[in-house]
Amino acid sequence: MTTRLVRIAGAVLSVCALATATGCGSTVGGWAGPSEIDVRTLDVGPYKVEPLDIHVDYRPGFSSAPQAAAMRMADYVVTADQVDPNLTMRGDSYAFSAGLLPESIGSDGPMPEAAKRNAMVYGFTTTGSDKDADWGYSGWPKPDEPNATILSLSVMQFNDPGTAARAATDFYNTDFDAYKDRNQQVKITKYPDAHAHWQPGTPSIRSYLAHGPYVVSVLALTPSPDVGALSTLTERALDTEFPLLDKLKPVTDEETVTLPWDPDYLLSRALNTVGSGRPEYGDDNGIFGPHAITHYMADRKLAARNVEAVKGEAFAKTSDALVVRTADAASAKKAVTERITFQGGGPTVDSVPKIPDSACVENTSKSSKMGDPKRYICMVAYRNYIGYVTAAQLADAHQRAAAQYALFANSQWQP
Known part of the structure; x- marks a missing residue:
């Protein structure tokens, strides 16, 4: 059995142990370790909180x-x-x-x-x-x-x-x-x-x-x-x-298929209603470094400054969320307490119910480019991860943020 399969098997056994009341075949909405929020109590709306690759390892594929x-x-x-x-x-x-x-x-x-x-x-x-x-x-x-x-x-x-x-x-x-x-x-x-x-x-x-x-x-x-x-x-x-x-090593056509793809399972931790781990239109479902992510932000200078402020090390971007892995938990929490965003932002609105490490703002940016935040932006911190979601309605933003938090909690079996 491969290391990957062993890890999945261990995760499934852990979930089964927690689901004895309903049977292993039942859907488990999530769990949290000691002193953490029980994410099964969060209002995640229609959004899935199971890590994307719990059943399959996604690769970009030849195309x-x-x-x-x-x-x-x-x-x-x-x-x-x-x-x-x-x-x-x-x-x-x-x-x-x-x-x-x-x-x-x-x-x-x-x-x-x-x-x-x-x-x-x-x-x-x-x-x-x-x-x-x-x-x-x-x-x-x-x-x-x-x-x-x-x-x-x-x-x-x-x-x-x-x-x-x-x-x-x-x-x-x-x-x-x-x-x-x-x-x-x-x-x-x-x-x-x-x-x-x-x-x-x-x-x-x-x-x-x-x-x-x-x-x-x-x-x-x-x-x-x-x-x-x-x-x-x-x-x-x-x-x-x-x-x-000069620092970029060129690759052949064949080598593009074997390049490392999400080795830290950052993309699988991100809210993703498309349900695919392969690159999509607009470079969604992508993995980026601290500089690369700024290309996609409305104000590059602001984005670069805030990447440094939260000690962002790696980024995953889907059509639903931006996930940041920071150098430490304190940096992730700083993003919430100081309401640090990478684009958009404005006055504070109600934070996500039941999640202390969360914050939401009303986006007052006038930019209307594809991929820019909608009216509300919510952020959640979980250990050394930050999740950003955006929606036209605050209730929807809250549900998306709660689902993102639950995804973080449900992904701790991953590397």
Whole structure:
């Protein structure tokens, strides 16, 4: 019998011992150790409180493995505010495949073909700005708000440095051909091998540069059509990204399938109504490090500060919850007592019934991006874990938070 099966068998026997009154075949709503809340008394509403993988070990699988590898890459991709401290507002940030590239890299049709021609393994893109602004996804990029600065950075891994160099040239030629009657080549002084072009009279520049087995694509937009300012912002982005990227070990297509996946069972501790442990749309059901998680937060600078404040070591994100493993129990409790959130937040409202280590706030953030918190945010602390849930109704937020707490208590048999 494997170690995994032995652990499951032990957990089932423990649950059976607690369920003698109703029989082992009955559903047990949860249990807690000495001096802990009996989670069977909590109002968890319709939400399941059984750890996700009590019956099966989830793996991303061949089709989802590149996405999982790309989420791993997120820890090695800078956020825009690390390039320019004013660019704190989140834009689109997600893992992507060769068949569906971000708009920031170029036109939908020909650019994915270039990625496929060069056997791109996986990629990750992140965008930030100094105001709630974006660019038009038709034609050459232009800010949709005046006086905005936007930086979108995408990193793609290829099988070797030679392929990456050819891919960077192929991306540039393909993109330039779409605008060859209007665009001009631009030299990035510090990076003479960079392929960059802009359209005179527009405040944007796009570039591609190979760095080892990776290609970094930068789309920069500034308040005015100043090619010098655009080139400088691009250069700063590359200066900031390359040292971090040098720390990331590349992997082959085959190796993406064998990368470690949730070795500490953090995802299985998270509220997850989808009921799947494999990566989902929007990088839900993902495992992230302290830096990677900030890509998905509305204010990256605030998120990074609060990750440090609670000594966050690892994060799991589902469509229902954010789970944080902290360095110690005191740090987890601090998040509740000081009402530390990673995005959104506002005045205090009623905490979760029967759970002393809980707090709820009304979210006054005006951001409406996908994945942002709803009206209410509740947090619970259990040992060295924090769980965050959000809902449009406070009663629902309370039930979700109670279910998250029960999940923590019911997951103590895991490593």
